Amino acid sequence: MASCGFDGNADMYGIGIRVGFYLQWYSCILASWVSREDVPSMRVSNLMFVSATFLATIIQSLEGKTRPVEIYISLLLTFGGYLYLVPMFIWRALTGCRPQWDPTRYPRVRMGRIFSLLNFGLLLAVSGFQLWFWIVGIKTLSVGDCPDFGFLLLKFDFDTRGFVVANIVIHALLLACCLGAVGLMVVRLFGISHEHSEKIKPNRKFILQAIHTVFNTAVATAVTIATEKTIQWNGISGVSDISSAGQLIPLIIGIEMFIRVIYTAWKGEDKGSNAIDDSSVAESLTTFPDIAIQELV
Template sequence: MELHALPSTRPNGDPVDALSAAHLLPTRQNQRTQPDLGELQDSNVLSSSHHEIFSRNRTNIINPGARRNTFRRRRRSCKRCCIDCRHFCVVFWKELWMRGTCCDIPWWVMPAYMLAVSAMLAAWCWVILVSDKPPTAIDLSQCPSRVSGQQATLFTSKIYFEQFNYTLWNARRIWEDEQLCAVGFQGNSDIYGLGIRIGLYLQWFSSLLANHALVETRKSLSQAYLIFSLAIFITIMVMTGRSECDFTIELVMLYIMFFGGFLCVFYRPNLISKENPPKWLGMTWHRAITMCLYGVMIGHAAWFWPIGYNSSFVKMPCGTTLFFFGPISDVSFIPLRVLLGLATICGAVEFAVLYPLFVILFSEEIKRSILESAVYQGLFPRHQYARIEEQDESATDSTLARWWAKLARWHRKMRSRLAFLKLGLFKEAKAVEGRAKIWSHVFNGVIGCGSFIWSISAIELIISWNKITGVHNIDTTGQYIPLVIGICSLVTVLYELIKDHFRRKASLHQGELAADDAARHRD
C-alpha cells in the first residue's frame, strides 16, 4: 500500500494543521474512482463539461463541506413554482419552454402538452356545438308506453313541444291536475331498481367504515366499487347516445349515484409510511381509471346541465321535482342549473389542462408500470426483466420523484411534531405509524358521511316525489348481482372489524399478563 505524507501547505501556499491536512490526502476510493486531471487534459479527450465535472470533484475533495453548503444555499433559494433539478432551482414553465436543458425534459414536451390541451378543449366544444339541437329532435314514439293512458296524449309532438312555450301559470295548471298527473312514469328497474340501490348503499357504507378503520380492506373495496362506477358511466353514455325515451330525472339520479359514490368511497385519509416513503405519487391502475372516469363525467356534466338537460332528454309534462336540501321544481331549478353548469365547465377546463400535464410528468412512471404489469409480461415474456432493469434508474431519478421526496420529508417533519395525536377506532387502540393525521380523518369523514346521507335522501325522495313506479321491488334478475355484492362487502367489513377488535383485546391482555409477570419477578 502506498503511503502519503501529510501536506504542510495548501495549494495557495498557506500552512495547514494536521487535522485539515488529513482531508487533503487521497483516499483509497478517490484513488480508484477519480482520474488524474492533468493526464486527461493532456490526452485532449475531455469536453468542457467533463472539465467542469472533474474540477468540481477536485474542489469537493479539497473542501468536503463546500458541496453540502452550496446545496443548502440552493435549496434555501428555491421559491414557489420552481423545481429542484439536480440541486438547482429552475422555474417549471421555463424549464418546459427551454426544452429541458437542466432536467432532461425532452424538447417535445411543451408542444405535445399544448396540442393535447387544445385537442381536448376543441373536442368538448365540438360536442357542444353538435348536440346543441332544439327539443323538437327528441323521439317521443316510445314515451306513451312508459306513462299511464291519460298522460300518453301529452307526448304527442304537437302537445309536448308546446310546453316549452307555456307560462309558469299554465304549467302549474297541468302539474296540479290530480287526474292527469296522479302517476308518474314506469322506471327502469335494471338501472335504479331497489336491489341495485340497496347494493350501492351497502357498498358506500362498507367503504366509509373501511376507509377509517381497516387500512388493508379499503383498497379491495375501492377496486370492487370501480365496477359499479364503470357500469354507471357506460349507462350514462348509452342513454346519451341513443334516441329512446329517457327522462331527464333518470340522468339526474345516475349523476347522484356516480358522484355520491365517488365521495363516499374514494375520499379517504392518505397513508404515508415513514419506513417506505413514496418515490412518486403512487398512482395505481384502478385509481388512474377512476380519475379518468371522474374527468370524463365532469366533462359530460359540463354539457348536460346547460344544454343536454332539455335538448337531449325527455321532459315530464307533469313537472319534475328535484332535491336540493328540499323539494325544488323544474322551473326554480334553472338558476341552480346555471351554477352547476359554470362549476362543471371550470372543472372540465381544469381537467383538460392538468391531465395531459400529469401524463407527461408521469411518463417514466407510467412506462415502468406498464413494463411491470402482468399483461405486458404475459404478452412479452422476453422483455419482462431486461426492460424493467433499464427503467429503475430513470423512474427513481425523475424530476417528479425528487419533488415528491421533498414533500414526503416535509410531511414526516410535520407529523413528528404532531406525534402526540393518537388515532384509533376503539379506546384501547394505539397509534399506528403511518396513519394520517386527525384532521385528515375528520375532513374525509365529514365529506363521506355527508355525501352518504345527502345522496341516499336525494335518490329516494326524487323517486317518491316524481311518482316513479316499478322500482320498489326486487323482481328482476339484474338486481341480484349488485345486491349480493353489497351484502358480501358489508359482511366482510363487519367481520374484519370484529376480528380486529378481539385481536386488540387479546394483545392488551397479553401485555397485562407480561406486566404482571415482570412485577412478580421484581418482587
C-alpha cells in the same frame, strides 16, 4: 303528483342497485378504519359498478327515450362517490391550500397507480357527461307534460334556471380542477416544479384522516337522501321491488361487503399496513378530542 308519476327503469336505478351502491359507499368508508386490507378490492368493485351504470346511462341518453330525471338519478349514483371533492376543495380554499392541512395527502389506504389512473379517467368522463347533460341533454331529452324535480338541499324544478346554473357551475369547476391537476402532473413530470414533502405530527395526520372520513360520510348521506327524495318527488314507481338478477347482483355484493367489514371489526382482524403507522394511531386515539380542539382553533 299522482297524475305525473311514471314507471321508472328498475334496471338502471331499482332498489337493489341503489342499496348496492349505498352499501358499497359506507362499507368502504368504514373499512378504511377497521378493515384496510379489504379497501382495494372494494374500490375496484365500486369502480366496475360505476363504469357499468355510466355506460348504461350514456346508451339510454343516446336512445332519447329517457326522462331527464332518470338520467339525473343515474348520475347521482355514478358521480356520488366523487362529490366528496366539493367539500374537499372548499376545505383547501379555507386552509390556503397548505399541504400540511390537506386530508387527501394522508389517506387511510392509498390507491395504486393503475387504479388511480382508471378512477381519474372515469371522473373526467362522468364530469364531461354531467356538463353535457345540464347544458344540452336536459333540453333535448323527452320530458312530457309533467315537470321533473331534483335535489340541491331543497326541491327544485328542472326548469328552474338557478338549479341548472348551479349544477353547471359545480361540475365545470370540478372538471377545471381535474384538468388543472393533469397540467400540474405534466409540469412535475418534466421537473419544472418540485414539491417539497413536509412531515407532520401523527396527531394531525389522524385529524386529517378523520376530516376526510367526515366529508365522505356526509356526501354519501346527502347523495342517498337526494336519490330517494328525487324518486319520491317525481312519483316514480316500479323501482322499489327486487325482480331481476340485474338488481340482485349489486345488492348481494353490497351486503357481502358490509357483513365482511362488520365481521372484521368484530374479530379485530384489520391487518392493513399500507395506510398509516399503527402506533401513531394508537397514540392519537387516546387524546383525539383535546388534540382536535388545539389543532383546529
